[in-house]
Amino acid sequence: MTPQEYINTGLLEQYVLGCTNAAESEEVEKMAAAYETVRRELDAIADALGAYAMTHAIVPDPIIKPFLLATIDYAERLKNGEPVSGPPILNKNSVIADYAEWLNRTDMIPWNDQDIYAKIIGYTPQALTAIVWLKDYAPKEVHDNEYEKFLIVEGTCNIIVDDEINALGPGDYFAIPLHKNHLVQVTSAVPCKVILQRVAA
Secondary structure (H helix, E strand, C coil): CCHHHHHCCCHHHHHHCCCCCHHHHHHHHHHHHHCHHHHHHHHHHHHHHHHHHHHCCCCCCCCHHHHHHHHHHHHHHHHCCCCCCCCCCCCCCCCHHHHHHHHCCCCCCCCCCCCEEEEEEEECCCEEEEEEEECCEEEEECCCCEEEEEEEEECCEEEEECCEEEEECCCCEEEECCCCCEEEEECCCCCEEEEEEEEEC
């Protein structure tokens, strides 16, 4: 088989994608070492697939990582003996003192210069409750299956729902309607610390 015929087999693409078995991989590597045209084609395929991946890459939602880490932290705390707690459901009559039991805990590590930081304080299939620190903002999102509720503890923010600005400060409660675009912009010099609750619709 000539180098060009070998290139035309499609094996080089399979190799770059990691879809070749051990024998095929060894064969590709030998051909690339023996023939400059095969090596150049292999490099070109790798570059093209890399460029394609970068062009179509999706920037992850910045809230995913802090809540994933918060979930792991919460699971570890439960595993280490922390009793399951049930923070009250947020409503228009909620006050910061309702959450003092969690806010005053020494293990509720405060914001540490991350853009978004969270500590889960309660979870049931109906509701997730967390203390969240926001440095600058929380990105635009829409909830179709859960109500998102906020109680501001420290700092100030604007919660913008479909272009309507809601200015909030300590002690203020706000609930996001279902199916509405919303985002949070911090307006204080200090991070905005909130009780955040997501309740199943």
